[in-house]
Structures are given as C-alpha cells and as structure tokens.
Amino acid sequence: MSRLNPQMHPLLNSPVLEALLAKNIYTVLNFIETEIKHIVAITNLQYKEVLGIRKHLINKYAAVTRDGVSYYNEIITKSALFSTGIKRLDSILQGGFLTGNIYEICGLPASGKTQLNLTLVRNVAQNSILNVYYIDTKNDFSGRKLKAVLDASKTDEEHVKQIMSQILVKKVDTVHDLINTLYEIKNLLYTKTIKLRLIIIDSLPPLFYSISDFSKRYGLITTMVNVMHVLAKEFHTAIVVTNVLTTSYENTSTEDISGKIGLGKYWYNVPNTRLTIKKFENSSECSIIIAKSNRLLEGAQCNVKITDAGII
Amino acid sequence: MHQPVHSLSLPECKLRELQTSEFNYCKDLDASMPYLDQLMKPPVTKTALEVYNEECQQGCVRTFVEPLDNVLGGGIPLGEVTEFCGEPGSGKTQICFQLCISVQLPTWCGGLNGEAVYIGTNCDFASHRVKEIAKRIMDRYVLFEAKHSFGNIGLNEINVELIMERISYINVSDYTQMLLIVTYLKDWLHDHPTVKLIVIDSICAPLKPLDGSQRTTIAYQLLQDLQKLAKEHNFAIIVTNNITTRFTCSSSYLAPSLGDNYYHRLNNRIYLCKKSSNVFKAVLLKSLFNSQTEIEFSLIS
Known part of the structure; x- marks a missing residue:
C-alpha cells in the first residue's frame, strides 16, 4: 500500500x-x-x-468498482483480433491473437520457437503501422536473420527499413531488467507515447532458472505476471511468451515423451492459451497444437513449414 | 498500478529493511536512495534496424571451414553461446584451438584481430598442439598475404609468438571456481578490451557432480553472467560438451549431456564426429540460420 x-x-x-x-x-x-x-x-x-x-x-x-455494461462496452470497443500472418495458425486461433490474452509457445529445445517468434514479429509489423516489442532474454534476436527473412519474402528495401524500425528490441539479462522493461512499456502506453498490440518475450526460463532460491523465484514470477495482466487487460495488448519443454521419462509405463513444461505449477495456469510446437524429424515442417485454452478448441492442430522466408 | 520494491535487484537484507518500514512501492522511495535510478532503469530500446546495423559492423568469428561458416550465416556470432558437442576425439578441442588462433588474424583476411580466453576444465590445454596449429595457420597466412595484401608484404602484424601470447589460459576444477572466474573476468576484461572469444572446454566436467535442478541453475547462472559480459565487450562464447546415454523405458540413445533445460539456454549447437583421420562431420543441430544441416570438413593438422 x-x-x-x-x-x-x-x-x-x-x-x-x-x-x-x-x-x-x-x-x-x-x-x-x-x-x-x-x-x-x-x-x-x-x-x-x-x-x-x-x-x-x-x-x-480503494479498488474501483465498474459496472458490467460499461466494462463490457470498453472491452468490445478496445479489443482487437489481429492476424498472426500465418494462415493455418490463424485458423486454429480462430482469427489470430486476441488482445487481453497471454499466449505461451512451448516446445523442446531447437523446435522452432524463436523462428516462430521472428515470423510473428515480422508479420504483425508488416500488417500494421503500430510498434511491436521483442523482449530477448538470451540474445537470440538476430537482426541479420530478420533481414534475411524479409529479403527472402521479396519485400522492397524501403518497406524492410520501415518494418524493422517498427520492431522495438529489448535485450534483457535478468528478471529485474524484464520487470523494469514491462513497467516502462506500461508507462509509455499510459502516456500514449507509443501504440502497440503485441509484446513477445523470448524466452522466460533463462531469467528464472538462474535464481537458486525458490521462494524468490516464485515471488518474482508473481510480480511479472501482475504487470503482464495489466498490460494485457488494461492496455489491450496480446503477450506471447516462449517456454521450454523438457523430455522426462518419469512415467516409464508409456513411450510417450510429451514433455514437462518449465517454470513450475504456478506459471502453468497463467497463460490463457498454450501452443505446443513440435518439429518433425528430418523435415522442415512443424506442428502447432493448442495444448490448453479457455476459449479455443483444445487439441486443434496445424502443420506449418519453416522456410527461408519465415514460417508459413 | 505501481512497481513493488521487491522487484528491484537489492540484497535480501535491504529489502527486509524497506519492508519493515512499509516502503512497498518504488514511487515512495526517496529519490536520495543510492542508485535508485540505476535499479529502476530498463535496458535501452533499439529498433530491429539498429540491432541489424550493429550486428553487421561487429562481424563474427570465422571458423575458416567454409561450409560451416556458410550454414552459420557467416561464422560464430558474437554475444551468443555456441556449443560443440561430440564424443572424445571428435575434434572439439582442436576446433576450439583453431578458433583461438583464427580470431587473432587481422581483419583484412577475415579475422577479428582479437584476443582469446581459453578456460579448461580437464587440465588438458596442450600448448604444443596450439603452437603447431598456429605455425600451420601462419604458413597459410604468409602465402595468402603474398597474394592478397596489395603490396603491403611483410607487415609483420602477426607471428606465432604473438599468437601464443594473446591466448589466455585459465584452468578451473569445479563449478564454484567457474562462477568466480566470470566475476574475475569482469575486471580483467577492462584491461583486455580486444578479447573476441571465450572458450570453455568442457562445460560439462564441473557440472557433472551436481544433481538435476542445481545443475540447471548453475549452468544458467554461468551462461547468464558470461552473456552479460559478452554484450558489453562483444565476444563470442564457445563451450564444448560430451555425449551421454539417455534411457527411455524400453531403449536407450546417445545425446549430448546436461539435458533439455541446458540445451534450451544455448543459441547454437553443433555436433561433431570423426569420419577418418582428418575428415570430420559437423551437424548443425540448433541455429537460427539453418535447419539441421550436415557438412564434412577437414581441420588444420
């Protein structure tokens, strides 16, 4: 208080x-x-x-009381559903990303999560004039790769520059950096200095796995989740985070290697929609499945292809 | 909604002190509190275009194995963690030695004119091997210089002694030493601003004795600290890793050690194996630039 x-x-x-x-x-x-x-x-x-x-x-x-009707009207007028730019992904997401939601992309290491994020950030910047945030926690964001993807999709030079200037990159090292960044974005949105619909955080585990004290780790996850909710709900953005899946053979009765989601039980329930990305062996195709959602059809699946021009 | 004090990077005792006197939000903290600006400062925002321009300027560590450089999008990127994994004798250490030398070549022939740091964990830094490789590379360099240096022959900008001098070797025997060495490097790097490459050969030896979650934590801490330094000083991080057997309920298969959580933390992973006496195979397992690609190459013997 x-x-x-x-x-x-x-x-x-x-x-x-x-x-x-x-x-x-x-x-x-x-x-x-x-x-x-x-x-x-x-x-x-x-x-x-x-x-x-x-x-x-x-x-x-005291917390503000709002009546249902005006709250509903605000949601209806200010929410946006925007395309991910990947047709098949749009169809399982029933149109694309909806503001107010936290989406999680999880997958085994090297299954194409960062590729997908780069494609998303490119597509969303290409289809609008708004800014897009890319928060990078392990120096995975590569300007050269993004440029290569844009060149491969035959975008003209001026437009490439325009798109690349709309994408705001934050390279963070610690969870404190991340929380400061999220509050900074919140203040920028509050003062209407920038306009944006999408924030991508790639990826969460590096920030939290380096904290050995568990109670501290979960305290900081909670703080991060609180400000994420404010950004998503009150400032009408969609947040996409990536998380790692690890293979575990604890239930040795089955051959199923579905994997364990990183960051523990509390985080497990935070994202509104969880997408699992899985790479097919010896192929450039991936499948994306809705593993959990409060709104969409669970288990809906689509196959996408990793190409030089990003994921299509 | 205000930023809570406990989200700041403060020591536990200071946080408790602030909490007992009911300082809950950062906005309530007195501006006179030391380093408050620093504590609340988010990292700089750059546009993707600015990031791209910086990347183009800083270049990357070329392996001088052309097909490998090609699939990596030019070479081993600075600021990222690249792993070479493979069984003993698959050429991991040799490629690390070679990189420690090639990073020192002048920029006009594709090097970065930088120093290298080699952190060994098995006490197996074979300086005579490094010297041999350095000699071979120098032989090639002299030939190359004669052809391409546009008349500036005999610059004497580089020689075997200089190469050996510009590789700093550190031996560590356990994970605490490894974490401490990063703290030590923080100051050391200020006196050695031209370091372009840090090698840890191998990362798994000191981490092996730890159990699951602790191993992940230490590996993440180590790489986080190193990468933070790498951003400031612009160097590439290379680690090597062994191969281990993983069991499922009915079968077993070979995989690089340290598990999936650790794998997630890496930016690039290259699997090496030996085909014949001087022919090696490299499989790019993880990279943003290319999907799984296989190439064959030979190293400087």
Whole structure:
C-alpha cells in the first residue's frame, strides 16, 4: 500500500505526518486501520478532520468498482483480433491473437520457437503501422536473420527499413531488467507515447532458472505476471511468451515423451492459451497444437513449414 | 498500478529493511536512495534496424571451414553461446584451438584481430598442439598475404609468438571456481578490451557432480553472467560438451549431456564426429540460420 505523503490531503502536512510516522503509521492502509480516536490523539487534528481524510483516502485508494455494461462496452470497443500472418495458425486461433490474452509457445529445445517468434514479429509489423516489442532474454534476436527473412519474402528495401524500425528490441539479462522493461512499456502506453498490440518475450526460463532460491523465484514470477495482466487487460495488448519443454521419462509405463513444461505449477495456469510446437524429424515442417485454452478448441492442430522466408 | 520494491535487484537484507518500514512501492522511495535510478532503469530500446546495423559492423568469428561458416550465416556470432558437442576425439578441442588462433588474424583476411580466453576444465590445454596449429595457420597466412595484401608484404602484424601470447589460459576444477572466474573476468576484461572469444572446454566436467535442478541453475547462472559480459565487450562464447546415454523405458540413445533445460539456454549447437583421420562431420543441430544441416570438413593438422 502507498505511503502517506503531503500530496494526498491538505491536512496531512509534515508535522502531522511526522507524528504519524513516529507511531508506525506509514501507509494509507495503516491510517485506515487505526482507530480514529487514536489518530486524533497522535495528530491533534479534529475528529471531523480525521474522518474527512479517511473518507478521501478510501475513495482514492480503494479498488474501483465498474459496472458490467460499461466494462463490457470498453472491452468490445478496445479489443482487437489481429492476424498472426500465418494462415493455418490463424485458423486454429480462430482469427489470430486476441488482445487481453497471454499466449505461451512451448516446445523442446531447437523446435522452432524463436523462428516462430521472428515470423510473428515480422508479420504483425508488416500488417500494421503500430510498434511491436521483442523482449530477448538470451540474445537470440538476430537482426541479420530478420533481414534475411524479409529479403527472402521479396519485400522492397524501403518497406524492410520501415518494418524493422517498427520492431522495438529489448535485450534483457535478468528478471529485474524484464520487470523494469514491462513497467516502462506500461508507462509509455499510459502516456500514449507509443501504440502497440503485441509484446513477445523470448524466452522466460533463462531469467528464472538462474535464481537458486525458490521462494524468490516464485515471488518474482508473481510480480511479472501482475504487470503482464495489466498490460494485457488494461492496455489491450496480446503477450506471447516462449517456454521450454523438457523430455522426462518419469512415467516409464508409456513411450510417450510429451514433455514437462518449465517454470513450475504456478506459471502453468497463467497463460490463457498454450501452443505446443513440435518439429518433425528430418523435415522442415512443424506442428502447432493448442495444448490448453479457455476459449479455443483444445487439441486443434496445424502443420506449418519453416522456410527461408519465415514460417508459413 | 505501481512497481513493488521487491522487484528491484537489492540484497535480501535491504529489502527486509524497506519492508519493515512499509516502503512497498518504488514511487515512495526517496529519490536520495543510492542508485535508485540505476535499479529502476530498463535496458535501452533499439529498433530491429539498429540491432541489424550493429550486428553487421561487429562481424563474427570465422571458423575458416567454409561450409560451416556458410550454414552459420557467416561464422560464430558474437554475444551468443555456441556449443560443440561430440564424443572424445571428435575434434572439439582442436576446433576450439583453431578458433583461438583464427580470431587473432587481422581483419583484412577475415579475422577479428582479437584476443582469446581459453578456460579448461580437464587440465588438458596442450600448448604444443596450439603452437603447431598456429605455425600451420601462419604458413597459410604468409602465402595468402603474398597474394592478397596489395603490396603491403611483410607487415609483420602477426607471428606465432604473438599468437601464443594473446591466448589466455585459465584452468578451473569445479563449478564454484567457474562462477568466480566470470566475476574475475569482469575486471580483467577492462584491461583486455580486444578479447573476441571465450572458450570453455568442457562445460560439462564441473557440472557433472551436481544433481538435476542445481545443475540447471548453475549452468544458467554461468551462461547468464558470461552473456552479460559478452554484450558489453562483444565476444563470442564457445563451450564444448560430451555425449551421454539417455534411457527411455524400453531403449536407450546417445545425446549430448546436461539435458533439455541446458540445451534450451544455448543459441547454437553443433555436433561433431570423426569420419577418418582428418575428415570430420559437423551437424548443425540448433541455429537460427539453418535447419539441421550436415557438412564434412577437414581441420588444420
């Protein structure tokens, strides 16, 4: 909860604040939880005045109530469904990416996750004039590859430059970098400095697997998820993250090597839609399956092809 | 919605101190708190075009094995982690030696004119082999120079002694030493700004004694720290790895050690094996530039 400060209410001047701090009343919540009489005794303010401050703070800092109809109308007018630029993927996603959702792409190492991300970022930048964020955690983003993909798809030079300028790349090293980045994007969207529909994070495990303390790891995942939800729901963006699948033979009764999803149980339930990408052996084709979704048909599958011009 | 204090990269004790005095959000922190700007600063935003231009300028470490350079999109990229894996005697160490030398060649003939750091974990840095390879490469270089240097013959910009001097060898025996060496390199690199290549041969020896999740954590920490340095100082990271047997319920197969989580962390993986005395096969298992490709080549003996 926010700390009390003089800007909150004219009566909360510095002597009053100092008196409150001396009695361990630091935050808005502390203030509201303390009995009014007690505050009167500490601050020498009138009972009525304290009541006024209290009311003001509650109004300002409580969660906002919104009625269903206006919320619905906001969602309807501000949401967008945009194409991924890959026809077969669009068809299993029923049109493409829907803002307000967190999508996860998971797959075994070297199954084409980064290839898919590069294609997505290219397609989305190509089909609109908005910015697209590409947050890169292990230096996988390659400008040369992106350029090669654009050249192979016979885009003219001016357009290539235009597309590549729309794509904003953030190379992060730690989870703190990532959280700072997400808050920065949030502030830029809040002040309407940039417009965007898609944020890609490739990939999550490198940020979290390097933290050995489990409780710290999950604390930071939670913080990241909170700001992701705000970006997705309130600022109407779609977030695509990649995650690793690992083969495990723990259930040795079957030959099935479906794999284990990284980052643990809590994260497992965060993405609204999970896509599993699987590469066929000795072929440039991949299959993409909807492994989990609250809206789409689970198990829907499509085959895509990795070409020099990206994934089609 | 405000950024919580516990998302900052602060030591545990400082976080607890802030929490007990109810500093929950970064916006409440006094601007006089040391390094607050630094702590809240996100990395710089670059457009893909800027990233592309930088990549083109910095070049990559050429292996001078032409088909391999071609499938890698020019050579081993700087800032990325590239793994060579294979059974003993498959040429991993030899290719690492060769790279430590070729990275030092002048830029006009495809090198990066850089230094190399070789971190060994098996105490098997065979300096006499390096010297032999250096001699062979110098022989070729002299011939090449005579043909292509447009009259600037005898520049004496490079020789075997200089090559040997510009390879720094570090031996580590366990994973703590390995993590510490990265911290050490942080300062050391400021005095050696021309380092373009760091080799860890092999990465799996010190990680082997650890169990599953700890092994992943240490490997991720190591590569995260190294890659952070690589971004600042622009060098390539090469690691080598062994082959191990993995079991399913009914069968077994050979796979590079350290598992899938570790594999995910790598940017490129190249599998090596020996075909005959000086013919090697390389299979590009993971790379952004090409799907699984097989090539044959010979190394400088």
